[in-house]
Every structure is written in structure tokens, then in C-alpha cells.
Amino acid sequence: MAETTDPFVRFQGIQKSYDGETLVVKDLWLDIAKGEFLTLLGPSGSGKTTCLMMLAGFETPTHGDIILDRTPINTVPPHRRGIGMVFQNYALFPHMSVAENVGYPLKVRGVGRADARDRVRRALDMVELGALGSRRPAQLSGGQQQRVALARALVFEPSLVLLDEPLGALDKTLREQMQYELKHIHETLGVTMVYVTHDQSEALTMSDRIAVFNDGVIQQLDQPSMLYEHPGNAFVAQFIGENNKLMGRVEDVAGDRCRVRADSGDLVEALAIRASGLGERTLMSLRPERVSVNPPPGSMPNVFDAEVLELIYLGDHLRSRMRVCGQTDFIVKVPNWAGHVHLRPGEHLTVGWHVEDCRALDA
Incomplete structure (x- = not known):
């Protein structure tokens, strides 16, 4: 990221405490470039999800500022931030059809009916569910429901999409398939994505960069290959691979x-x-x-x-x-x-x- 280019997202000296004593996030400084796929990776309780919730607006920093596209957003409510969100449990409305679920963000934004219909169709086609718009969520598989949630997050063309362990409920084969589909959608749309997971294989597969969290602190921030080949401390070495x-x-x-x-x-x-x-x-x-195994004599020092x-x-x-x-x-x-x-x-x-x-x- 060029030093002369302002980051699209900036965490500026962020701290977060729920009880006024223990810091869940400790003095976080993090820049995210426009169009980047950044993964926040770490074990449970490391602070990664709290960072995502603060960016979404569901939590408020105890100290510091969050900047989105050069605008401080600490006091901006979630629905005014223009951020798409995908949750692990999908959070779909069971009484609405697939098309109605995807179109809901457009409805609350007052988008005209004809324009909304076109956008919903494009969003469902993008996740290969164009033929299932009339079905209810209960009639879909877990992978299909996750695609609906992704289409809903993208339908209003946000500049930033947050994904909170969205593949955690899927089986191994489907999870791996969705990893590649998410990566493809990101590359096609160029939207900025911030992804939270504790699964290192997901992080290595999809990310431009990975921020490895532990105890509320980023241990290392780097490209996947650099994290794997050149871990900076014992925690990163043991957590990645x-x-x-x-x-x-x-x-x-x-x-x-x-x-x-x-x-x-x-x-x-x-x-x-x-x-x-x-x-x-x-x-x-x-x-x-x-x-x-059995290296030739003299070929290695160890x-x-x-x-x-x-x-x-x-x-x-x-x-x-x-x-x-x-x-x-x-x-x-x-x-x-x-x-x-x-x-x-x-x-x-x-x-x-x-x-x-x-x-x-x-x-």
C-alpha cells in the first residue's frame, strides 16, 4: 500500500473494554486498502470479532477512532455506514422468499421496485441462485442459504463487506467450495472485504493479507505466504500451519x-x-x-x-x-x-x- 494513498479503513489507536478493566483489544493500529481482502485470524477470545463488530457499528470503541473512507464513524449508527454484513448463522427472514430476503436492504433504502427487481436478479445470478428466488430459506441447503446471505450483503453495492465466520456451519467439502467462490466474487467485484475466522486454511486460501490476533494484539500482519514461510514469533509459527x-x-x-x-x-x-x-x-x-529423510552425507548442516x-x-x-x-x-x-x-x-x-x-x- 503506497504511503501517499489514504487507507480505505483505518483503526487508529483502538482499545475496547467491556468491564472498564480488561482490554479485549489493545491499542490497535490497522490500515485496510480499498479493494483488499483482509482476514482477521485468531483463536476464540483473541479480539478479532470485537474488531469486526466495532467496524460494523454493533460495538463502540473504548478509546481511539475508526475511519472509513476518510470519515470518522465512531458515532455513526450501523444502518448509516453503508456496510454489507454476512453472519455465520445467515440471519435470513424465514417468512420471506429468497428474492425478498435479498431485496430487503433495497426496500429499507427506498429503492424503486423496478430497479430493486433488477438488482436482486443480478445479485442472485452472481451467486448462481437465479432460479430459486421464489423459495423460502427452509427449502434451501446450508450452502444455498449462505449464498443468499452473501447476495443480500452485496445487493446494495456496498464499498465494504464484513464476514463473521460465514462458512463455520458448512461441511468440509462445501466450505472449501465456498472459499473459492468468495475469492472469485471478490476478484470480480473489487469490493473491500474484511473476514473473521479461526480457520487458518480459510485465511490462507482467500486473503490478500492476514492479521493474526492473540490476546487483543496483532501478532503479525502479512501476506499468506509470508506468514507461513516467515512467522515472526512462536505464536504465529504454531497457529499458522x-x-x-x-x-x-x-x-x-x-x-x-x-x-x-x-x-x-x-x-x-x-x-x-x-x-x-x-x-x-x-x-x-x-x-x-x-x-x-536420509539426506545425502554433507548435504545439510542439521x-x-x-x-x-x-x-x-x-x-x-x-x-x-x-x-x-x-x-x-x-x-x-x-x-x-x-x-x-x-x-x-x-x-x-x-x-x-x-x-x-x-x-x-x-x-
Whole structure:
């Protein structure tokens, strides 16, 4: 985002407390660009949904300002903000038809009947429900109801759409299908979307950027690939994707690299991301797919003895739990090809990884 361009949405020093003592959101500064798909990701109670509700107008900040398109909106009621909203429970009117549900935002805005009819038709066609306008919500599947809720949020052409865990009630297959459809709609319309979820796969699939929340604070704000490949602290590393954790103490630091004496006594070379002081505790983070089985001698600086404890067949790869560096929960994702499918529990071998794939973070 260019520094000379005003953000479309700005959270400016936002704090939120419900009891006057405990801050649910702590000094939030966040800019969202026009047309961006930003996901607020984090565990329950991390503050992400509270931020969305403050932007929607259903909650009021305890301190700070929310700016929408250069206009402060703290005191603007929800219905005057011009924001589309999609909830997890759909919030459809059961006594209205699909078309009436979608057209409701136009009715309360006084849009003429003919214009409203055209807009409803376009919105339903966009979510591929054009033939179901006369049905009631109870006659639709969960995925269809979610599409109706999305069409209703988009029908009045808002510049900002907020989505509060909208796919949480769907089954896995339908949820994945809807992720791609949402992404496609976003790319087609160019509308700004702010999406709340605790599901990291949803966030990685759809987002331009992800703000990872914990304890009311953004831990890291970045593109999906950067969050996965370059987590900035131990919380982000463990929350985004699967990670092996090796605890130890820093023995040496040279530039951006360090050597860590693992609790098992093994010496591990890693990138010094959050480990700078000699003797300090650190958590080393390593993705399971970055671990090689029986690497050629001299090909990697980190090579250790391992024992296969458990194997799970997952089609395109084997998920192997091994004993490595004293850890019995060390996971290695082994590609399913002829050289690897013969691993057996109890087998002894070596595993290795590059320095660039092992990150020494906060303990």
C-alpha cells in the first residue's frame, strides 16, 4: 500500500473494554486498502470479532477512532455506514422468499421496485441462485442459504463487506467450495472485504493479507505466504500451519544465524529471528515438509538420528511421527513415492534440514 494513498479503513489507536478493566483489544493500529481482502485470524477470545463488530457499528470503541473512507464513524449508527454484513448463522427472514430476503436492504433504502427487481436478479445470478428466488430459506441447503446471505450483503453495492465466520456451519467439502467462490466474487467485484475466522486454511486460501490476533494484539500482519514461510514469533509459527518445536538455549550468534543447544543436547543451526542473547531460551520452529529423510552425507548442516514411531497414510504423502532430538512428537511429511513408502514403525534412519528452514523464535 503506497504511503501517499489514504487507507480505505483505518483503526487508529483502538482499545475496547467491556468491564472498564480488561482490554479485549489493545491499542490497535490497522490500515485496510480499498479493494483488499483482509482476514482477521485468531483463536476464540483473541479480539478479532470485537474488531469486526466495532467496524460494523454493533460495538463502540473504548478509546481511539475508526475511519472509513476518510470519515470518522465512531458515532455513526450501523444502518448509516453503508456496510454489507454476512453472519455465520445467515440471519435470513424465514417468512420471506429468497428474492425478498435479498431485496430487503433495497426496500429499507427506498429503492424503486423496478430497479430493486433488477438488482436482486443480478445479485442472485452472481451467486448462481437465479432460479430459486421464489423459495423460502427452509427449502434451501446450508450452502444455498449462505449464498443468499452473501447476495443480500452485496445487493446494495456496498464499498465494504464484513464476514463473521460465514462458512463455520458448512461441511468440509462445501466450505472449501465456498472459499473459492468468495475469492472469485471478490476478484470480480473489487469490493473491500474484511473476514473473521479461526480457520487458518480459510485465511490462507482467500486473503490478500492476514492479521493474526492473540490476546487483543496483532501478532503479525502479512501476506499468506509470508506468514507461513516467515512467522515472526512462536505464536504465529504454531497457529499458522503445522510446526515441529525444538526447545533449547542459544550458544552462538553470527549475523542472522545462531547455534542452539537443544534440550536433548544436540546442536542445531537456525535462523536467529527472535534469539539474540547468548544463553537465552528459544523455541525453534520447523515445518514438517521441510525435513528430509536420509539426506545425502554433507548435504545439510542439521542431520540427526531418528526412529519412526508411527505412520499415517494420507494419499499424496505419509505423515510420520518420529523420535528426533529427544522429541517423540516430531512430524515428518514424506512424499508418497517409491523410495519412501517402505518406511516402517521401529525403523532407524536420519533426518535433516537446512538452516533457512529452522527459525529460532521467542521461547
